[in-house]
Amino acid sequence: MYEWSTYNEALVNQIKGWLAEDVGSGDISTEATIPAGSTSVAVIHAKEDGIIAGLPVAGLVFQVVDPALTFKALVQEGEHISRGTVIAEVEGSTHSLLTGERLALNLMQRLSGIATKTRSFVDRVGELPTRLVDTRKTTPGHRMLEKYAVRVGGGANHRYGLYDAVMIKDNHIKGAGGITAAVSAARKRIPHTMKIEVETESMAQIGETLAAGADIIMLDNMAPGDMANAVKHIRAQAPHVIIEASGGVSLDTVRAIAETGVDVISVGALTYSFHSLDISLDLGSKKGAAE
Template sequence: MREQIRAWLDEDVGAGDVSSWSTIPAGSQSRAVIHVKENGILAGMPIAQLVFHVVDPSLTFHALAADGDKVQKGTVIAEVEGNTHSLLTGERLALNLLQRLSGIATKTSSFIEALDGLPVRLTDTRKTTPGHRLLEKYAVRIGGGSNHRFGLYDAVMIKDNHIKGSGGITAAVSAARRQIPHTMKIEVETESLAQVEEALASGADIIILDNIYNYLMKEARLRIKTHSPHVII
């Protein structure tokens, strides 16, 4: 994370913060206050603290709230003290990360509330911002969601392009079974009841119902639970 933060700072600061250098005396000391502008779920406080520490280890970060807290508009969540130049150098990156991660956590939480009482889990995808996957998936968890696979390396997910490229669901699942560790799951994306039936017959561990009408989804769920109740949908 430190390496990632340094790269983000290099992108923003470059050769230096000319606005601060040209207007504020080098030895100036200040106290910065971070407050909330909307109600929501807070996420990213440890990362914001790390940003300021990477910029200048002498800065003091006082956290007044924690990740997962439900915060109200106007709440002061942190105070940061130290060299004014350092504060202004780290300010935007820290706020960008706090805002993005808190936004994800807040949105996730709203979906979790909508699913209250249902026998389901809300999971995320690989459709993350490049360079931010670890943080964005962390924010999903802070909001009450669960993580799906982190990358191409930790599960077999047979999608439409794999099905076309391998000659069908049965061929794809069979080929994968021969080559992956026995502990790894195989997930198959289906777009019709016929594909659901083929995925079940091939021994898929997880079946995705992708772009399927609600009435067909109900029928697919019934068939899956009747044929293979252990299969995750």
């Protein structure tokens, strides 16, 4: 689940682009100060508690920089780590280590921050069967990795993009001329394997969505009491329909929302409002220059 193949061409190409952005024509600071043949061992360590995510990605960064570097993870992906924990060791060319350092750390810090925030929501839901998922509110160019970090934190993924599920939101409803028209038009266009989700804000919209035959009903920005009543109504009318809650979900409200009986809670904040985990790389023993 947490492994990234070195043959993942899309990720490798992204890493090459990010390195090109950072390194440009060369790492002038390293080249100006450190002998070309110097080799070192570096340790990556946590400066605060959290869930670690991105170890395979960091390893891939160093491999792209220099295939001769060796990256050794010392903790498990998805493990809760404490401040001071040594996460990984990297050994090889000092130039290569320092050239790849910032990109590897940037990615690990962001992914670990997302995983840590996700885990806090998952823990708050606790034993309840409600599934916690992300949204498309991701950083452009980082969606694959950010959704991966949500999974590492114990959450699950919503649709990946605009192409893999039909989600009829308020503007679609306005543009189509109503929920019934929107669902009918979508059903004629999509394959039988694809589901249709409709965003609703009232019992009237829920009733129309049920009559239209949607597969998933999103309860958007409803108070927990209203949501609980909506869930009971939907279950009585169409027990097969998946019920999703969304809109303004926080750590303070997620448990009460889950207790209404919804199947899924989507939380955009997992990937757009998180604290990057503080992670650092320090050079250890310098092994000397090559002969």
